Amino acid sequence: QSALTQPPSASGSPGQSVTISCTGTSSDVGGYNYVSWYQQHPGKAPKLMIYEVSKRPSGVPDRFSGSKSGNTASLTVSGLQAEDEADYYCSSFAGSNNFVVFGGGTKLTVL
């Protein structure tokens, strides 16, 4: 069982928006602004999409955005495109005991 809870699946049609949630506790998501999101296509290494809750690395389209409220972080993908179909994982710093915890992953399907 993963430390952070994500829905196993999400879907949307091209051009639509979809939001993926990531629920933790006050010891991880709620306690620090160090939430990241990763995109992983089949057979590929993960790619950083969002860091520190809402910041985008250079090269990541602004269709990807992140936010947090209490113990729940969210990733929103706007203007869905076919290439967005992938697995998405959230992670959070969790203090010096657990350090980094991941969510179980969400499979995003573009219909």
Add this chain to the structure above:
Amino acid sequence: QEQLVESGGGVVQPGRSLRLSCAASGFTFSSYAMHWVRQAPGKGLEWVAIISFDETHKYYADSVKGRFTISRDNSKNTLYLQMTSLRPEDTAVFYCVKDRGGYAYQSYGMDVWGQGTTVTVSS
């Protein structure tokens, strides 16, 4: 460009040891904290360990604490993971990952990932 290349994976019997290596290039390796992250077949990501840029701070997941040791050689731009007392549940693809920060007081996000090396623990 920034690149990480893992090596050292393979098939090993339960209880045996294995050392993974990760060669870094395209960035100042000695300035950044580094992680190992693993992914069991068909499963999600699991954080394994982190080491600060200067090796002063190291942290491990409970599942590997006391069995795995992370280290680095900044003169060789190389990260290591020494794995002992391997178990079948350690079977996974192991990724070498660069953190955006250096001190390992927290993780600022993992921005460069290697292609992974596969470890299979089986008799």
